Amino acid sequence: MRNKRILVVGGGPAGLMAAGQAALSGARVIVLEKKSKPLRKLGITGKGRCNLTNKAPLTEFIKRFGSNGRFLRSAFDHFYSDDLIRFLKKLGVETAFERGGRVFPLSGDAGEVADALLKWARGNGVKxxxxxxxxxxxxxxxxxxGVKYVNLQKSETAGEYIADKVIIATGGASYPATGSTGDGYRLAESAGHRIIPIRPALVPLETRGDVAKRLQGLSLKNIGLKVMADDKKVGDIFGEMLFTHYGVSGPIILTISKIVVDLLRKKQRVFISIDLKPALDEKKLDIRLLRDLNSHGNKKFRSILKLLLPQKLIPVCVELTGIPGEKLCHQVSSAERKKLRLWLKDFRLDITGHRSFNEAIITAGGVCLKEVNPKTLESRLVKNLYFAGEVLDIDADTGGFNLQAAFSTGCLAGASGAEKST
Ligand SMILES: Cc1cc2nc3c(=O)[nH]c(=O)nc-3n(C[C@H](O)[C@H](O)[C@H](O)COP(=O)(O)OP(=O)(O)OC[C@H]3O[C@@H](n4cnc5c(N)ncnc54)[C@H](O)[C@@H]3O)c2cc1C
Known part of the structure; x- marks a missing residue:
């Protein structure tokens, strides 16, 4: 029996993993990549350091994908983080792990991972x-x-590739300059697949007024943050955030952004409440404030704020609490002290929107999972059509989860596509 021909659409981590795996199992494999080079996005992951995966145990790992995580169980059973680390080691890429179980190449160079993956795929015979x-x-x-294509390097000449199987691994719609412009959704739709509406996720948020702009560049570490929608708490988190000219970003903002984007789509009023002193409850904070004010009675209120806040926050604190900065500490009333205490525990910023797909690390939504067999990643609607990677309706928090999902689904789609190939 002749070897089957498999086309992989998209040369990202999911596509190359699928291609290399299918070729290893005996298929003739061609990767069709829109850009002049494959793996463009992989090269910029983890700020160029490539947070490959995470050492979290499987149940924890799956939880990071929310309710759709269960779909990934077979893919993770097939090829999990340990397998990825071993696989890369064989290719000469040593890895190291950091806080939160995040795994990176030891070299700290995403390019090393991209080169190794490409060499492996080509070495297995992938074109x-x-x-x-x-x-x-x-x-x-x-x-x-098969597929219809245009050759972007030859004045957009059109053509067709005939194949026994096609794996769609075109990624999402975020960072479109890397090639992921959402084409896969249109291809899947043309095959009759339902697309769960796509939304930017792991995306910075925009805030009302000029407070964020005035704080631009300020990073707050070890703060508590609550997400409030129509005055009800819908989430809380602890960690680090950053102010930008348009609003807020940084690790905890990216993490909460998915819920916020969904709330904004439902036209809910959303604000974040920042607890600048999460280690102190209101009582302890009051004792601390009283002590600071008493021991610097003849100093200006503004000047003792540096004991409590980063410099950039001081004018904002003075303005938002309404306590005159020139007032002497011994003149600060207990009502004013209360205002300060409440503000330190509940610094609010109204969220007015989110940045676009251009700045979103991942795309939420995608090919509806009900129409894809999780054991093989084959379409339930069209025979011999497979999906892998971010084009599927899967997305997770930062920490290496998304790349592992791309590698795992790629590996499973490649292996199952090639199964009946010889
Ligand atoms: C700035 C940034 C940093 C990130 N950092 C991390 C991180 O550290 N850890 C982590 O786990 N995740 C990270 N991610 C997410 C991760 O990069 C993606 O989840 C992952 O790349 C998805 O892999 P994929 O193969 O499905 O898609 P992609 O990597 O998007 O690859 C899809 C490929 O398909 C090609 N393509 C698209 N349409 C067509 C078409 N019509 N014809 C031919 N080719 C086509 C594209 O050009 C592209 O090369 C980051 C993302 C961004 C944007």
Whole structure:
């Protein structure tokens, strides 16, 4: 029996893993990549250091994907973080782990991972065609037969590739300059698949007024943060955030952004409440404030704020609490002290919007999981059509979870696609 031909649409981590795996199992594999180079996005992951995966145990790992995480169980059973670490070691990429179980290449260079993956795939016989944008699927009687493409390097000449199987690994719609412009959703839709509406996730948020702009560049560590929607608490988190010219960013903001984006879409009024002193409850904080004010009775209120706050926050604190900065500490009334205490525990910023897909680390939504077999990643609607990576309706928090999902689904789609290949 002749070896089957598999086309992989998209040369990201999911696509290359699928391609290399399928070729290893005996299939003739071609990767069709729109950009002039594959793995563009992988190269910028983890600020160029590539947070590959996470050492979290499987149940914890799955939870990071929310309710859709269960879909990934078979893919993770097939190829999990330990397998990825071993696989990379064989390719000569040593890894190291950091706080929160995050795994990085020891070299701290995403390029090393990209080069190793490409070399491995090519070494297994995978052909990589760049500058090829797949723009349609050829489907005969519910069976995939190939793809239609345009060659971006040859004045957009059109053509077709015939294949026994097609794996769609086109990524999401975020950071479109890397090539992920949402084409996979349109291809899946043309095959009859439902697309869960896509939204930017792990995305910075915009705030009302000029407070954030005045604090631009200020990073707050070890703060508590609550997300409030129509005055009800919908989430809380502890960690680090950053002010920008348009609003807020940084690790905990990215983590809560998915809930916030969904609340804003439902037209709810959202604000964040920052607890600048999470280690002190109100009583302890009051004792501390009283002590600071008493022991600096003849100093200006503004000047003792540096004992409590970073410099940039002082004018904002004076303005928002309404306590005159020039007032002497012994003149600060107990009502004013209360105002200060409440503000330190509940510094509010109204969220007016979120940044676009251009700045979103991941895309929420995508190919509806009900229409894909989780054991093989084959479409339940069109035979021999598979999906892998971010094009599926899966997304997780930062920490290496998203790349592992891309590698795991790629590996499973490649292996199951090649299963009946010889
Ligand atoms: C700035 C940034 C930092 C990140 N850091 C991390 C991190 O440290 N850890 C982590 O786990 N995750 C991280 N992520 C997320 C992670 O990069 C993605 O989840 C992952 O790349 C998804 O892999 P993929 O193969 O599904 O898609 P992609 O990597 O997006 O690859 C898809 C490929 O398909 C190609 N393509 C698209 N349409 C077509 C078409 N029509 N024809 C041909 N080719 C096409 C694209 O050009 C692209 O090369 C980060 C993302 C960003 C944007």
């Amino acid at each position: 990589i065609r760049t500058g090829i944008r797949v723009k349609g699927l050829i489907i005969n009687e519910n069976n995939i037969a």
